[in-house]
Amino acid sequence: ANSARDPYWIASVRSEVTDHPEAQAIIEDTCSTCHMPMARFEAANHGRQGEVFANLDNPLAVDGVSCAVCHQISNDNFGEPESFDGGFIIDTSRPAGERQIFGPHEVDIGRQSLMQSAAQFVPTQSAHVQESELCATCHTLYTHAINDSGEESELAEQVPYFEWLHSDYRETQSCQGCHMPELDDDTPITSVLGEPRPQFSQHVFRGGNAFMLQILNKYRAELGVTALPQELERSAGRTEVFLGTETARLSIEAAAVAGSLNAMVTVESLAGHKLPTAYPSRRVWLHFTVSDANGSVLFDSGALRSDGLIVGNDNDTDGTRYEPHYDRIEQPNQVQIYEPVLIDHTKQVTTGLLSAVRYIKDNRLLPRGFDKSTATWDIAVIGDAAEDENFGEGSDRIEYVVDTGDAVGTLSVTAELYYQTIGFRWAENLKKYQTAETERFVRYYEENSERSAIRLAEDSVVIT
Secondary structure, three states, rough: OOOOOHHHHHHHHHHHHOOOHHHHHHHHHHHHHHHHHHHHHHHHHOOOOOOOOHHHHHHHHOOOOOOHHHHHHHOOOOHHHEEEEOOEEEEOOOOOOOOOEEEEOOOOOHHHHHHHHOOEEEEOOOOHOEEEOHHHHHHHHHEEEEOOOOOOOOEEEOOOOHHOOOHHHHHHHOOOHHHEEEEOEEEOOOOOOEEEOOEEEOOOOOOOOOHHHHHHOHHHHHOOOOOOOOHHHHHHHHHHHHHHHHHHEEEEEEEEEEOOEEEEEEEOOOOOOOOOOOOOOEEEEEEEEEOOOOEEEEEEOEEEEOOEEOOOOOHHOOOOOOOOOEEEEOOOOOEEEEEEEEOOOOOOOEEEOOOEEEEEEEOOEEEOOOOOOOOOOHOEEOHHHHOOOOOOEEEEEEEEOOOOOOOOEEEEEEEEEEEEEHHHHHHOHHHHOOOOHHHHHHHHHHHHHHHEEEEEEEEEEEEO
16 A cells, blocks of 8 residues: 555665666656556556656555555456566456456345445456465566667566465465465454455565565655554564564574584575565575673674674675675675675676666575476576575575684574665665655665664574
8 A cells, every 4th residue: 555655666766767767758657557556557548658756646646556456457367478567457348337346255246236336346256366376467577677788688676476486385375375364263354244254365465574664654744654653563563573483494503613613504484485585675694693601702794783784795885796695604704695686787786677687696595395406597596506505495504614712611602584675785875866765765764774674583502
């Protein structure tokens, strides 16, 4: 419901049209397809392109993704290439008042008539609203670089559906099964004449963006947010609990001291797609520390500063570089970060989606059943992780070797797995644009960066 109010999305669109002014019309049309679907669909029906900035005061546009948008989508092209990039189909051949709106339950004639009279839609039973292909229409996005090199390139900007399809989860759990969990008990789904229905999917849309929910709530007046403060607070809280309990597991194994401290850390993903997935600003990383009996830190890899920067991460301190994938870590300035990294046609690291031609690194954690040797180009593991035998379906194992110097006595070893929806560099690179939209988001980020990360998992051991 707040997809069009998202200040990071607005700032990102502004940065892209600033970089590529000649393509502003098509950029705004493409970006409005899924973030402002009602206004964009209305424009398309009248032979116009969708607009972003001209619609920020349009109530139809800023209401984001409404219930009626998703529930009107038909399954005519589900799973087909033309369905992606916002290529969903809504039947406009029927006149207003007679259009179908789909749900998984059968509705009797009396209730059909009541809803048609009240909402101008005809409720129609169809199980396709519970299929992952519905979500894939907007959450599968390919972009094409805009540059003067003449190089043709297609980038898989976000493809969680194909990551899911290449995993074991395709047989056991749909997108909705995780992000819209079903209630155990039969539940009335309407407040008027509702009757208990089985397997009701909760419309909580739990995902990974608690940080943005908090920003929307804190700056609600500036952003025109209409949801009640307590509603967004509850949603952010549910998201944090979900991330902290159902996303990953972490374990420290074979920790011992023999001249130096050696420990194997295993990261297990519980997600049905790559972790993290979707928009490439997201990253997950390991924070590994060793302390002596007095509590003095002897080794610290992956600490997070209050401004959102990961200490030791090459990309955060220098936007032209990036942190490689590791199988073995021996120095504090080596950090295991699971992330996608983009490069442009000059092979320079970039956060510009329409400047990017390909990924130079993609070591995001893989879902269970994901065979990296048979993955297609758009979901491939890229970089050193592709050859790392300890990096595979569902998990990664990293060896830490720490010189503990003259330390004697008990050693405490701790590993934590953290997650950010917007990595430091992705916010930092917006500063150069000096537009109202980018400056607003950078201010939001800097004022709240200490809350930008969420701990997904942790483990600790004591070595005596």
